[in-house]
Amino acid sequence: xxxxxxxVNGETRSASVPPETTLLRLLRDQFNLTGAKLGCxxxxxxACTVIVDGQPVNSCLMLVGQVEGREVLTIEGLATADHLxxxxxxxxxxxxxxxxxxxxxxxxxxKALLDENPDPSTQEIxxxxxxxxxxCTGYTKMIEAIKGAACILRGEEVPAVKSA
Amino acid sequence: MKSFEFFAAxxxxxxxxxxxxxxxxxxxxxxxxxxxxxxxxxxAAHGPDVVVDISRADDLKNITMTEQGLNIxxxxxxxxxxxxxxxxxxxxxxxxxxxTIGAVQTRNxxxxxGNLVTAVPSMDSGPTLxxxxxxxxxxxxxxxxxxxxxxxxxxxxxxxxxxxxxxTEIIIPKQNVGKPTHFLKFGLxxxxxxxxxxxxxxxxxxxxxxxxxxxxxxLGAVAPKVIRAPxxxxxxxxxTITPEAMAEAGRxxxxxxxxxxxxxxxAEYRRHLVAVLTKRALEGAWALAQTRRLEGxxxxxxx
Numbered sequence: 001x002x003x004x005x006x007x008v009n010g011e012t013r014s015a016s017v018p019p020e021t022t023l024l025r026l027l028r029d030q031f032n033l034t035g036a037k038l039g040c041x042x043x044x045x046x047a048c049t050v051i052v053d054g055q056p057v058n059s060c061l062m063l064v065g066q067v068e069g070r071e072v073l074t075i076e077g078l079a080t081a082d083h084l085x086x087x088x089x090x091x092x093x094x095x096x097x098x099x100x101x102x103x104x105x106x107x108x109x110x111k112a113l114l115d116e117n118p119d120p121s122t123q124e125i126x127x128x129x130x131x132x133x134x135x136c137t138g139y140t141k142m143i144e145a146i147k148g149a150a151c152i153l154r155g156e157e158v159p160a161v162k163s164a
Numbered sequence: 165m166k167s168f169e170f171f172a173a174x175x176x177x178x179x180x181x182x183x184x185x186x187x188x189x190x191x192x193x194x195x196x197x198x199x200x201x202x203x204x205x206x207x208a209a210h211g212p213d214v215v216v217d218i219s220r221a222d223d224l225k226n227i228t229m230t231e232q233g234l235n236i237x238x239x240x241x242x243x244x245x246x247x248x249x250x251x252x253x254x255x256x257x258x259x260x261x262x263x264t265i266g267a268v269q270t271r272n273x274x275x276x277x278g279n280l281v282t283a284v285p286s287m288d289s290g291p292t293l294x295x296x297x298x299x300x301x302x303x304x305x306x307x308x309x310x311x312x313x314x315x316x317x318x319x320x321x322x323x324x325x326x327x328x329x330x331x332t333e334i335i336i337p338k339q340n341v342g343k344p345t346h347f348l349k350f351g352l353x354x355x356x357x358x359x360x361x362x363x364x365x366x367x368x369x370x371x372x373x374x375x376x377x378x379x380x381x382x383l384g385a386v387a388p389k390v391i392r393a394p395x396x397x398x399x400x401x402x403x404t405i406t407p408e409a410m411a412e413a414g415r416x417x418x419x420x421x422x423x424x425x426x427x428x429x430x431a432e433y434r435r436h437l438v439a440v441l442t443k444r445a446l447e448g449a450w451a452l453a454q455t456r457r458l459e460g461x462x463x464x465x466x467x
Contacts, residue, residue, distance in 0.1 A: 002170060019167075019168060019169065019170035019215070020165040020168055020170075020211075022202070041206055042202075042203035042206060043199050043202075043203055043266070043269070046267065049269055055243070055272040056268055056269050056272060057269050057272050058199075058269045058270065058273065060202070061197075061198045061199050061203065061270070061273055062198060062273070063195065063198065063202070063215070065170045065172055065217055066172075066198070066217055109268065109269070112268075127268070127355075128268055130268065130355030130356065131266065131267025131269045131270060131355065131356060132267075
């Protein structure tokens with residue numbers, strides 16, 4: 001068994017699991033954090049996206065031994081009980097998700113983008129979401145929400161949106 | 165996934181020690197970014213007995229200019245390549261190639277060394293490095309050795325690495341640092357797609373004669389491994405730079421390629437792509453050479 005200790009959403013967590021366990025399985029099965037989804041399990045779909053040490057990664061492609069001592073942010077760590085993150089608010093406002101399975105990964109990819117680039121172009125947003133497959137929405141309303149959230153995070157008003 | 169023992173290496177020397185300890189009597193795999201390895205192991209009938217994790221070997225994460233040339237540690241991620249000021253300035257083709265790999269999440273994990281070691285013929289890091297005549301350093305129990313990248317690949321998913329050896333760095337030799345180079349990939353989508361064909365073209369310019377000097381063309385996904393296009397290179401050597409010459413070099417390069425038909429594209433379509441992409445890659449390198457000349461930087465040898 002492998003003993004692993006890491007920081008998840010600001011809290012130090014430990015577990016003893018077989019070494020072939022992925023970060024995704026650790027989060028879901030040991031820590032009950034089921035926001036990160038098990039989709040393809042090979043790094044194509046992005047439903048398992050979490051942020052490790054500031055960078056979005058596929059949690060299905062990391063072994064627990066590789067995340068020892070690292071800091072992980074999952075969708076559960078983005079909001080508090082009474083305060084949603086701007087991205088979550090705007091995804092809700094724009095109706096950016098339908099089935100929602102890709103949502104946690106998409107929002108974390110978007111968060112990592114906005115942390116580095118507070119005013120991304122549409123192309124930059126599309127590139128940032130290139131590893132998050134959504135088969136419901138066509139991405140348009142996600143991009144509107146991410147642009148809106150970027151405005152809020154920059155301290156500006158969200159411009160009125162034509163399609164809303 | 166099948167069960168295995170897991171060891172984390174502190175640095176490359178520790179990794180070599182761990183490999184020496186285990187490779188003799190067990191099946192050992194090295195994990196770096198894990199983007200290829202874990203995707204494979206989840207479907208593998210027989211997994212490794214031991215996995216050696218090198219993702220914390222910080223001595224393999226540097227991008228530096230040395231006596232030998234531009235030295236890129238094997239653990240440098242595709243994202244790091246895209247953000248390296250040194251690489252952006254000297255080799256935009258490497259940045260373009262890194263950008264076409266996978267998506268943000270896999271580029272954050274995946275490493276240059278891993279892309280080469282996996283040795284998939286459609287790898288996107290291969291052609292640019294082959295065109296630039298890169299050299300790789302391999303560390304083993306008996307010390308370190310260097311081989312040209314062209315000799316590193318053996319066939320699909322096969323390299324010359326022995327079970328107890330580790331790829332530690334990729335070097336673009338000094339004489340090619342700053343050589344105008346252009347990379348192009350044709351995939352069925354912009355993201356998360358393997359190349360149907362990818363091409364890199366690189367040459368110096370003899371500005372007095374307006375001619376190709378030391379042209380190098382490398383092709384991916386059209387042979388069992390990434391290959392150079394010797395006939396196209398020979399055609400261009402010393403020839404005056406014209407749009408016609410670049411188009412003809414593309415046609416000649418088709419003769420250097422040995423593509424197969426598979427579910428992504430037919431051999432015939434891949435041959436067509438070789439001609440078009442080679443021509444466009446040459447045009448891209450030519451544009452870069454001209455821009456650098458205007459800027460007064462190193463678009464030519466012996467500036």
